[in-house]
Amino acid sequence: MSTQHTPNKSDSSDVASETPPRHLQDTPTPPETGDDCHTHGYVQDKKKYLARLRRIEGQTRGIHRMIDEDQYCIDILTQISAVNSALENVALALLEDHLSHCVTHAAEEGGTVAEEKLAEAAKAIRRLVKS
Amino acid sequence: MSTQHTPNKSDSSDVASETPPRHLQDTPTPPETGDDCHTHGYVQDKKKYLARLRRIEGQTRGIHRMIDEDQYCIDILTQISAVNSALENVALALLEDHLSHCVTHAAEEGGTVAEEKLAEAAKAIRRLVKS
Amino acid sequence: MSTQHTPNKSDSSDVASETPPRHLQDTPTPPETGDDCHTHGYVQDKKKYLARLRRIEGQTRGIHRMIDEDQYCIDILTQISAVNSALENVALALLEDHLSHCVTHAAEEGGTVAEEKLAEAAKAIRRLVKS
Amino acid sequence: MSTQHTPNKSDSSDVASETPPRHLQDTPTPPETGDDCHTHGYVQDKKKYLARLRRIEGQTRGIHRMIDEDQYCIDILTQISAVNSALENVALALLEDHLSHCVTHAAEEGGTVAEEKLAEAAKAIRRLVKS
Numbered sequence: 289m290s291t292q293h294t295p296n297k298s299d300s301s302d303v304a305s306e307t308p309p310r311h312l313q314d315t316p317t318p319p320e321t322g323d324d325c326h327t328h329g330y331v332q333d334k335k336k337y338l339a340r341l342r343r344i345e346g347q348t349r350g351i352h353r354m355i356d357e358d359q360y361c362i363d364i365l366t367q368i369s370a371v372n373s374a375l376e377n378v379a380l381a382l383l384e385d386h387l388s389h390c391v392t393h394a395a396e397e398g399g400t401v402a403e404e405k406l407a408e409a410a411k412a413i414r415r416l417v418k419s
Numbered sequence: 420m421s422t423q424h425t426p427n428k429s430d431s432s433d434v435a436s437e438t439p440p441r442h443l444q445d446t447p448t449p450p451e452t453g454d455d456c457h458t459h460g461y462v463q464d465k466k467k468y469l470a471r472l473r474r475i476e477g478q479t480r481g482i483h484r485m486i487d488e489d490q491y492c493i494d495i496l497t498q499i500s501a502v503n504s505a506l507e508n509v510a511l512a513l514l515e516d517h518l519s520h521c522v523t524h525a526a527e528e529g530g531t532v533a534e535e536k537l538a539e540a541a542k543a544i545r546r547l548v549k550s
Numbered sequence: 551m552s553t554q555h556t557p558n559k560s561d562s563s564d565v566a567s568e569t570p571p572r573h574l575q576d577t578p579t580p581p582e583t584g585d586d587c588h589t590h591g592y593v594q595d596k597k598k599y600l601a602r603l604r605r606i607e608g609q610t611r612g613i614h615r616m617i618d619e620d621q622y623c624i625d626i627l628t629q630i631s632a633v634n635s636a637l638e639n640v641a642l643a644l645l646e647d648h649l650s651h652c653v654t655h656a657a658e659e660g661g662t663v664a665e666e667k668l669a670e671a672a673k674a675i676r677r678l679v680k681s
Numbered sequence: 682m683s684t685q686h687t688p689n690k691s692d693s694s695d696v697a698s699e700t701p702p703r704h705l706q707d708t709p710t711p712p713e714t715g716d717d718c719h720t721h722g723y724v725q726d727k728k729k730y731l732a733r734l735r736r737i738e739g740q741t742r743g744i745h746r747m748i749d750e751d752q753y754c755i756d757i758l759t760q761i762s763a764v765n766s767a768l769e770n771v772a773l774a775l776l777e778d779h780l781s782h783c784v785t786h787a788a789e790e791g792g793t794v795a796e797e798k799l800a801e802a803a804k805a806i807r808r809l810v811k812s
Contacts, residue, residue: 331489341483348479348506352472358462361517362543368510369546372503376550376810379499384803386492387780392795395785402785410777412493415500417769417809418680419507507679515672518649523664526654533654541646547679548638549811593751603745610741614734620724623779624805630772631808634765638812641761648754674755677762681769 330385340378347371379416383409461516471509478502510547514540592647602640609633641678645671723778733771740764772809776802 330337348371354364387409394405461468479502485495518540525536592599610633616626649671656667723730741764747757780802787798 330486330492334486334489337486338483341479341486345476345479345483348472348476352469352476355461355465355468355472358465361461361513361521362539364513365510365517365543366546368506368513369543369550372506372550375499375503375506379496380803380807380810382492382495382499383806384799386496387784387802388796388799390492391780392788392799395788403781406777406781406785408493409780410773412496412500413776413806413809414773415497416806417773419500419503511672511676511679514675515668518653518671519665519668522649523657523668526657534650537646537650537654540649541642544645544675544678545642547675548642592748592754596748596751599748600745603741603748607738607741607745610734610738614731614738617723617727617730617734620727623723623775623783624801626775627772627779627805628808630768630775631805631812634768634772634812637761637765637768641758644754644757644761648758652754670755674758674762677759681762681765 330382333381333385337378337382340374344371344374344378347374376416383412383416461513464512464516468509468513471505475502475505475509478505507547514543514547592644595643595647599640599644602636606633606636606640609636638678645674645678723775726774726778730771730775733767737764737767737771740767769809776805776809 347367351364351367351371354367391405391409394402478498482495482498482502485498522533522536522540525533609629613626613629613633616629653667653671656664740760744757744760744764747760784798784802787795
């Protein structure tokens, strides 16, 4: 999708691994020089986003526990819908930040970069709508 | 929604808490005598469901890390869509198990119980479709 | 999907055609003897369903007109969301009727038919959730 | 939502009516002087959009007929999913055109207009994701 920030690409792919490579957080992330967005839109609200994700993580742990305790299927489904809704809200907020920062900046510069950024955002929206 | 298994109701509500009450797993869960489904449909595949949830938990942790490391918004959105899709698949599998066990059993018995189970399942489907 | 009602299969495929074969409505539809559902769940509310569909048809015509008149994109998107929501509500109502009639009947009979009906309903739910 | 094109506002509200006011198409639509988008993004592909909508209209008419002919519920659900998917695709295409025209233009001008356009687009995306 975005080939511009190769430094992080490698750990992006193993996102599903149970044990995130902790050491990565000790070594500073290399500056994303190739990226058109020098500061990501969401960075200002980073704390809020992290708190929301932490909460969602707790909710998925809760669903795991409900299954482990043989709880009632319908109640588990209710929790899954709640997590899905919470994740969608995070995605929509990130997307809005992205549109108002990266995409807007690219639009000001114009040219191929602008087109690429828009096409990329459109694809992300499509995935959200269709998922 | 389901008032029949009050024993577990209390911890169902604090599902989002970060530290699940571990002690609950030491004391055996009281039998769900009030529940029409003596064995939940998903119990046979419990191990598989738990593994899937564990994986989803790892994915949400991954999203948290991506935000923490200021990774590219679009890549985060891609991961969120992936988690949403994984959660939906779990929900659809649970629902199918539920329909083929609890709802079918209730249908065989007929009467108000059958109607209630169906209405309950329909509501869960609505939440999934609309979320 | 359902091979049991071959009589209507042919026109089911050209559903998108602009000129529905009118003559079909003059000749009575042959009884669906192969179908396990002797009366479809939705038949009781047929009038209501037809009225809802008629309204949705009017709404899609309205969207066509909005584009034809170069109306504002966002207003068109609002209308599309409204039609999507209306269609989903029809689908959810049909599904509930289907579960409480055809699937329940099949469940009472048990065996392969019951399993097939459930698998079929599960697939339809999946399509609704994923679309 | 958009207060800038009052001329068309009145007929936008009766979109669901079965008989669109034909006379409106004889009198030329007044120029949308208040609108920031002098040419809508989708206008270039207008013919294609109109054809897609015409097809969707035919599909909804087909669903109406399926119900009228007591066809099998699951087949009707399949058609509804197809129409929903087609409508979503139209919406996503319109949205992309909108982002690359109106929103980009507004971004170039900057200020409150840009912010308003982005907030408006974000709301439309939210409705699409949530519907």
